[in-house]
Amino acid sequence: xxxxxxxxxxxxxxxxxxxxxxxxIMARLADFSNDEGVCWPSIETISRQLGAGVSTVRTAIAxxxxxxWLSRKARRQGNRNASNVYQxxxxxxxxxxxxxxxxxxxxxxxxxxxxxxxxxxxxxxxxxWGKYGGFDPSE
Numbered sequence: 001x002x003x004x005x006x007x008x009x010x011x012x013x014x015x016x017x018x019x020x021x022x023x024x025i026m027a028r029l030a031d032f033s034n035d036e037g038v039c040w041p042s043i044e045t046i047s048r049q050l051g052a053g054v055s056t057v058r059t060a061i062a063x064x065x066x067x068x069w070l071s072r073k074a075r076r077q078g079n080r081n082a083s084n085v086y087q088x089x090x091x092x093x094x095x096x097x098x099x100x101x102x103x104x105x106x107x108x109x110x111x112x113x114x115x116x117x118x119x120x121x122x123x124x125x126x127x128x129w130g131k132y133g134g135f136d137p138s139e
Contacts, residue, residue: 005030005037005088012096013069022060024050026069029086037088040075045083061086068092 009026018026028046032039043061047054064070069089075082 004035005033005090005093008090008093008097012093016096019060021050021052021056022064024052025057025060026064026088029070029088033086033088037070037090037093038085039088040083040085042083 006027009023009030013023013026025046028050029039029041030037032041043054043057046052047057050057061070061072065072069092071087071089072084073087074084
């Protein structure tokens with residue numbers, strides 16, 4: 001399990017506008033991966049653990065591969081198919097995560113327009129909060 005890659009997924013994929021199902025699949029793959037981004041869970045395992053349909057998982061993985069977030073290699077054991085080996089694109093995840101983290105917060109409030117010195121905490125009445133369900137330890 002790579003907590004480093006899991007963090008990259010949440011910072012990079014979620015911020016990139018990726019569909020929630022794809023973010024969840026990337027997070028699940030990152031959870032299975034080593035620090036180099038290699039893992040081999042079956043489609044059925046991912047589907048079962050996320051509560052998503054097998055076709056949803058297959059479609060999302062194909063799109064993630066087309067978008068360059070991962071690559072996959074099919075495996076066979078004798079005449080049987082085995083689970084694919086997935087390689088997450090660690091460099092892309094890291095670059096996208098760091099780019100997202102280095103962007104300033106794009107909130108709607110502009111801190112330069114607020115002046116904390118104009119706020120007077122002595123004008124608030126803490127006793128009134130007790131009347132309306134505030135926390136007061138029992139005696």
